Amino acid sequence: MTVEDVLRRDLTSVYRSRTGAAVAAITALSTVVIIGLVGLNPGPVVGLVGGLLAVGILLALVFLGDPKQIAITTGLFTAIAIGLALGYSRPLSMRPPMGAAVVGIGSVLSLVIPVVALLSSYATIIGERNSGSIRFLVGLPNSRSDAFIGKFISRSLVVVIPLVLGLLLAGIIVELTYQSGSFMAMAGLAAVSVPYALMFVGLGLTASTYGNSIYQVVAIVVTALATLRIGWTAIRFLLVWETNPPHPEWFYWIAALNPFNAYITLTSLFATMQREHPFLFFPSDRVWVDGSMEIISNTETIAKTPTVAAIVLLAWMVITPLFGYYQFKKTDLL
Amino acid sequence: MPAIGINNLTKRYGSVTAVDELSLSVERGEVFGFLGPNGAGKTTTINVMLDFTSPTSGGVRLFGEDVHENSVSVRQRSGLLLEGYGVYPRLTAREHVEHAIATKDAADNPDELLDRVALGDAADRRAGTFSKGMAQRLAIAMAIVGEPDLLVFDEPTTGLDPNGARLLRDIVRSQADRGATVFFSSHILSQVEAVADRIGILRSGRLETVGPIDELESKLGGRTRLELQLERITDDLLELLRGLAGVRSVRTENNRIRIKCRDDAETKLRVLNTASEGGQLVDFTTNDSQLDDVFSAVTEVAQ
Numbered sequence: 068m069t070v071e072d073v074l075r076r077d078l079t080s081v082y083r084s085r086t087g088a089a090v091a092a093i094t095a096l097s098t099v100v101i102i103g104l105v106g107l108n109p110g111p112v113v114g115l116v117g118g119l120l121a122v123g124i125l126l127a128l129v130f131l132g133d134p135k136q137i138a139i140t141t142g143l144f145t146a147i148a149i150g151l152a153l154g155y156s157r158p159l160s161m162r163p164p165m166g167a168a169v170v171g172i173g174s175v176l177s178l179v180i181p182v183v184a185l186l187s188s189y190a191t192i193i194g195e196r197n198s199g200s201i202r203f204l205v206g207l208p209n210s211r212s213d214a215f216i217g218k219f220i221s222r223s224l225v226v227v228i229p230l231v232l233g234l235l236l237a238g239i240i241v242e243l244t245y246q247s248g249s250f251m252a253m254a255g256l257a258a259v260s261v262p263y264a265l266m267f268v269g270l271g272l273t274a275s276t277y278g279n280s281i282y283q284v285v286a287i288v289v290t291a292l293a294t295l296r297i298g299w300t301a302i303r304f305l306l307v308w309e310t311n312p313p314h315p316e317w318f319y320w321i322a323a324l325n326p327f328n329a330y331i332t333l334t335s336l337f338a339t340m341q342r343e344h345p346f347l348f349f350p351s352d353r354v355w356v357d358g359s360m361e362i363i364s365n366t367e368t369i370a371k372t373p374t375v376a377a378i379v380l381l382a383w384m385v386i387t388p389l390f391g392y393y394q395f396k397k398t399d400l401l
Numbered sequence: 402m403p404a405i406g407i408n409n410l411t412k413r414y415g416s417v418t419a420v421d422e423l424s425l426s427v428e429r430g431e432v433f434g435f436l437g438p439n440g441a442g443k444t445t446t447i448n449v450m451l452d453f454t455s456p457t458s459g460g461v462r463l464f465g466e467d468v469h470e471n472s473v474s475v476r477q478r479s480g481l482l483l484e485g486y487g488v489y490p491r492l493t494a495r496e497h498v499e500h501a502i503a504t505k506d507a508a509d510n511p512d513e514l515l516d517r518v519a520l521g522d523a524a525d526r527r528a529g530t531f532s533k534g535m536a537q538r539l540a541i542a543m544a545i546v547g548e549p550d551l552l553v554f555d556e557p558t559t560g561l562d563p564n565g566a567r568l569l570r571d572i573v574r575s576q577a578d579r580g581a582t583v584f585f586s587s588h589i590l591s592q593v594e595a596v597a598d599r600i601g602i603l604r605s606g607r608l609e610t611v612g613p614i615d616e617l618e619s620k621l622g623g624r625t626r627l628e629l630q631l632e633r634i635t636d637d638l639l640e641l642l643r644g645l646a647g648v649r650s651v652r653t654e655n656n657r658i659r660i661k662c663r664d665d666a667e668t669k670l671r672v673l674n675t676a677s678e679g680g681q682l683v684d685f686t687t688n689d690s691q692l693d694d695v696f697s698a699v700t701e702v703a704q
Binding site: 069072073075076079080083084198199200202203205206207208209210211399400 | 448451453454455472473474476477481483485486487488489490491492496497500501503504505543
């Protein structure tokens with residue numbers, strides 16, 4: 068089974084480089100450490116200071132340290148955050164609402180997951196082409212499919228393992244120290260975060276396959292991110308620039324097909340919220356009335372439903388790496 | 402059925418033709434030297450041979466199997482040392498060999514293979530710290546994993562010191578002795594000459610000549626090279642030498658005269674007598690035609 072050999076070899080290399088440890092560090096910070104520190108007794112200010120300190124130290128380590136140092140420090144911060152959260156939680160009535168945890172982590176992860184997933188995957192193929200080790204990858208009796216799938220699984224594990232672990236630990240903290248906290252909310256968040264992470268691992272891998280140099284790969288990745296996150300919204304708003312709400316239904320479908328939006332829609336399932344999620348691409352149809360925003364209509368369409376969001380996210384997860392897969396299969400690698 | 406059957410292979414990159422209607426057959430158990438100057442198309446041929454690159458037209462069969470259709474099984478039977486490879490910097494030497502063994506489902510002992518290439522002491526060192534020569538020996542160890550039926554070596558002596566080069570020659574011979582076919586590609590004639598049974602010379606993507614080593618040497622047979630050392634060299638003398646029957650070329654180099662002429666006593670004597678009369682002959686050496694000459698003759702003529 069050569070997929071397994073490719074996978075094992077690749078994981079070993081990643082975990083001996085800083086990439087694996089850096090991904091784990093950033094993921095732990097965005098989940099357990101944030102949740103743990105924000106829930107603290109003296110209030111979010113302590114959490115903020117602690118969080119900034121943790122980010123600073125870890126960033127320094129990611130650039131200067133070796134993988135072991137990064138891993139040890141990450142573990143240490145995570146343990147401190149859990150210990151503090153459980154030891155100094157506030158009295159029940161003063162605890163932060165669970166909705167805040169879900170929205171907070173969901174928002175942070177909607178940006179952090181693409182970053183760590185791309186970080187772990189963008190060099191996958193181009194790195195081996197640059198170093199020449201791709202001659203072993205394709206010279207040993209691996210089929211191109213085995214090579215690509217082995218790489219995809221390896222880089223996915225690098226992201227998914229710390230992500231799921233971080234969210235499950237965060238779930239324990241939320242359960243114990245947040246108002247009406249529920250472990251299941253974080254478990255649900257983990258479930259929708261995995262396909263989202265896989266989509267961006269696929270994007271990095273595809274870019275890595277198409278680019279002929281590391282610069283081209285980075286350019287592809289940055290362009291894709293900017294298009295999906297900013298360009299998509301911009302175009303959507305330009306299309307209805309001169310018109311007043313209520314907007315036609317296709318306006319919501321455009322938003323619904325965006326992977327960021329699909330992920331945010333799905334994370335919103337795990338908290339009862341007073342208002343719409345701030346990152347969501349479907350604001351209700353609002354207009355300014357006497358100096359304040361008023362909702363004048365709220366178009367009902369299946370485009371806004373979590374079912375559509377789930378289908379959209381899964382489709383992105385499957386299609387994105389397929390582009391790279393077919394390119395890798397047919398391209399002249401050497 | 403030959404081990405390697407290259408049939409009318411052409412590979413173009415845009416307007417550049419890297420390999421031009423190449424046909425070549427290498428028998429099983431043969432050590433074939435694939436010789437040519439840099440840029441002749443040797444590596445492109447190998448890339449097509451192993452399905453890394455698709456041909457523009459024509460194709461390659463290894464052991465009768467089409468290399469594109471049976472890419473994996475063909476590589477399962479091959480051991481490769483490719484030009485421009487790089488080791489995995491964070492894996493140890495042993496892990497490299499173990500990876501090759503696992504991928505090929507072979508039963509080799511990694512330590513034996515590393516001892517074979519004199520890397521036993523460095524087995525647990527990460528390959529990122531290796532010198533070029535050590536990396537090359539590691540790649541050789543990986544190539545012979547699983548006793549492959551075919552070994553493809555592309556510029557295998559790059560970075561090897563004389564000991565490493567000797568080690569490589571020993572390995573090529575022992576692999577050939579157990580019946581493996583070896584395809585040895587290089588631009589360095591002496592390396593190929595030392596191991597090959599048969600040589601093909603590639604130039605500008607075309608096979609200029611192919612044959613057993615001795616046959617190639619006799620292709621330019623009946624020619625020799627004389628090198629004369631004289632007290633003084635005059636233009637008159639050079640003209641005189643150039644006019645002699647049987648002399649093909651006369652060049653001077655560092656107070657020496659190099660003459661290519663017919664390889665018979667009469668011609669050589671005539672050259673020596675003329676030189677001795679015209680410029681006080683100090684010393685002379687003769688040099689029968691070597692493969693070097695074949696190589697330069699073949700590659701120069703076409704220029």
